[in-house]
Amino acid sequence: xDDISPLPYVEIGKLLGLLAYLExxxxxxxxxxIPDDIEIEADELISLLRLAQELGYVEVKEGxxxxxxxxxxxxxxxxxxxxxxxxxxxxxxxxxxxIINLLVKATDNSIYKDDxxxxxxxxxxxxxxxxxxxxxxxxxxxxxxIGYNPEDKEIYLxxxxxx
Amino acid sequence: xxxLSVKNVYQTFPLKNKEVVVLEDINFDVxxxxxxxLVGPSGxxxxxxxxxxxxxxxxxxxxxxxxxxxxxxxxxYTSMVFQSFGLLPWLDVTENIxxxxxxxxxxxxxxxxxxxxxxxMVGLEGFEExxxxxxSGGMKxxxxxxxxxxxxPKLLLMDEPFSALDALTAENLRxxxxxxxxxxxxxxxxxxxxxxxxxxxxxxxxxxxxxSAHPGKIIxxxxxxxxxxRDRESKEFYAIYDKIYSMILGSSLSKEVNPLMGK
Numbered sequence: 509x510d511d512i513s514p515l516p517y518v519e520i521g522k523l524l525g526l527l528a529y530l531e532x533x534x535x536x537x538x539x540x541x542i543p544d545d546i547e548i549e550a551d552e553l554i555s556l557l558r559l560a561q562e563l564g565y566v567e568v569k570e571g572x573x574x575x576x577x578x579x580x581x582x583x584x585x586x587x588x589x590x591x592x593x594x595x596x597x598x599x600x601x602x603x604x605x606x607i608i609n610l611l612v613k614a615t616d617n618s619i620y621k622d623d624x625x626x627x628x629x630x631x632x633x634x635x636x637x638x639x640x641x642x643x644x645x646x647x648x649x650x651x652x653x654i655g656y657n658p659e660d661k662e663i664y665l666x667x668x669x670x671x
Numbered sequence: 672x673x674x675l676s677v678k679n680v681y682q683t684f685p686l687k688n689k690e691v692v693v694l695e696d697i698n699f700d701v702x703x704x705x706x707x708x709l710v711g712p713s714g715x716x717x718x719x720x721x722x723x724x725x726x727x728x729x730x731x732x733x734x735x736x737x738x739x740x741x742x743x744x745x746x747x748y749t750s751m752v753f754q755s756f757g758l759l760p761w762l763d764v765t766e767n768i769x770x771x772x773x774x775x776x777x778x779x780x781x782x783x784x785x786x787x788x789x790x791x792m793v794g795l796e797g798f799e800e801x802x803x804x805x806x807s808g809g810m811k812x813x814x815x816x817x818x819x820x821x822x823x824p825k826l827l828l829m830d831e832p833f834s835a836l837d838a839l840t841a842e843n844l845r846x847x848x849x850x851x852x853x854x855x856x857x858x859x860x861x862x863x864x865x866x867x868x869x870x871x872x873x874x875x876x877x878x879x880x881x882x883s884a885h886p887g888k889i890i891x892x893x894x895x896x897x898x899x900x901r902d903r904e905s906k907e908f909y910a911i912y913d914k915i916y917s918m919i920l921g922s923s924l925s926k927e928v929n930p931l932m933g934k
Contacts, residue, residue, distance in 0.1 A: 519807040519809065519810075519840065520807075520809075520810075521807060521808075521809030521810065521836075521839070521840040521843050521844065522807075522809070522837065522839040522840055522843075524843040525838070525839030525840055525841070525842045525843035526839055528842055528843055528846055529839065529842060532903070546838045546839055546842075547837065547838045548837070548838065548839065586850060586854070587791075587792070587793070587794040587847065587850075588791070590794070591794070591796065591797075645805075646807070648797070649797035649798050649801065650794075650797055650798070651797065652796050652797040653797075655797065655800070656800075656801070657800055658763075658800065658801065658802055658805060659800070666797060
C-alpha cells in the first residue's frame, strides 16, 4: 500500500454536528471563533475540518470556513440520504479506495484487523496506524461500506453488490 | 382527552429526622401530538417526576393517569431514554436494542425484524454488531433511543438525553430527533423531555413546563409556536428563552430559606 496518509480519528456524529453548526451560522465562520463557540479542542476541530474538506463538505479560505452545497445536502437529508451521500464521498478517499480494493480481492472479502493494522504500520507510525484504523471502522460502518466483526476481529465489505 | 395527566403529585423523602418535599402539588397534562419539556434548576425534582410518570417510583401522594386510567405499576405506554445510556457492555448493538422485546417473550424472528426497522430509523446501520465500548457517546445514545423506540411507546420519556454528549454530537442528535418526530414515522404520540438546558427546550419543544427548586413546583407553562427548524439567533427565540430564564432565576433568588439546609 502506498500513497496513504494517516486519517485522524473522527466521530461521525461530530462531523455531522459541525456541518449543522456551519449551516446554522449561515455562510462563513471565522475558524478561530469555532472552538469557543462549540467547546471543542483546536486539534479535534482541525481533524474534523480536514476530513470535511477532503470530502467536499466545507471550504476553508483565508481563515474562514463555509459549508458547500454537498455539505448542505447532508445537513438537510434524512438518515438514509445522508448515508448514501456519505458513502459516495468516502469511497473517493484514497485510503478507502485502497482498502476496498484489498477487500474485493481477499478471500470472503474480509481481512483480519491485525493484518490491516500491520499494513498501515508500514506507511505510518504505530500510533497513526491505530487511529487510522479506528477511523476507518467508524466511518466505514456509518457509510455501510466496511463492516467490522469484533468477535472474529474481521473487517469486511458490507454490501459487495453495491461497491 | 389528555394522553397523560399528572394530578396533585407530591413526593417527599425522609432526610435525617424530617421530611423533605421534593415535588409539591404537580398538576399538568400532556396532549397527543405534543413535544413537552420539563425544565428547572438542579434539585427541582424533574427526573424524579419522570420516574413517577414511568411508574418506576410511586409518588407519596397524587396520581398519574394515562388516557384517564390510573397507572399503579410500571407504565406500559412509556419508555425512557437515559442520560447515561444504560447499555449492557457484554451485548452488541442489536442485542442491547432488543433486550426489552426478549423480556416480553417476543420471538427471535420478530425481534430481529423490529431491530432492523429501528436501527435503520436512528442511523445505526453498519453498527449492528458493535459493542458499546467501540461506540462514541453519540452512537451509544442512538442505541438508547432505538431501545426505547422499539418498545413502541405512546409517550417517549427522555431524561437529559444530550447532557453527557459534547456540543457537536448533541446538536446533531437533537436535530435528528426532531426530524424523526416531524417525519410521522414514529408510532409514539408525544415526547416528554427533561432538561436543565433552556435553549435546548426552546429549540425542541411545543410547550415548556417550568419548575422551581426546593420544593419542585410548577411556576410556568409556556407554549412555543415558532416554526421548525428554529433559528436560535431570532428575536422571537431569544424573547422566549429570556422569559423562561428569568422565571427560573427569579424563583431561585427569591428563596430565603433552602429547606435542605435547614432553618
